Amino acid sequence: MSHSQVSSFFGTELQRALREQAFGITSFELVDAGPLQAGAKVTLLEGSAVTVTLTGRGYHWDAHQSQRPSVSASSSSGQVYEGIEDLLTAISPLYQQRFQETLFSKLAKLQ
Template identity: 50%
Template sequence: MYASPPRTPTSLYNLDNYGSLSPPTFPLSSMSSFFTAELERSLREQSFGLAGFEPMRPTGSLEASAHVSLLEGEVVTITLTSRGYQLVKNHRTQAGKVYEAIEALLQSVSPAYERKRRDTLFSKLEKLSYA
């Protein structure tokens, strides 16, 4: 078993010899899998308000996309990048707008999602009040 070198603030924050921040040293494949895993996790957490979703094959190393079936029966494409969640194409909202949270994106495109989210939240709060 090898001992790791001590971690210094310089090594923790990717500081180069001159004290400026250098780019992260993560392999691109791990970044791609991060975006894919994060998008899938986010969609699973919101599955109560979706008819379903299907991850798409990655087109780049710094993004992930999925086809999402809304409760209204419409299918939209959502992409996650380092900027946030983005609706690729939809007639209800402005394509290209970036959302920090997937909940905000889904609320903007699906009134049925918003109702289901509200009902789910009230149900959970009601259970807490009787506990």
């Protein structure tokens, strides 16, 4: 991937968002970054991989290009989420669990 692709707004933002969620995912790889969207292959804690795309509308995941994770019936491929946390919470029960554990740990340190 060229430097100009990685330095796109959407590519930079998607990488930043996924780095911040490193505690709740196994890994990610940016696979597309352009002027209107960016995409990344994200491996969930459950072991399945999804393609997460960021556009001007928000974040969504695509089951057609990815292994379908075990997701709740309320989460469907293509549904748009305002934040990466919302998307990951909807598709990964282990992310949701790890998020709560991390939050409680940080709150305990404040006491």
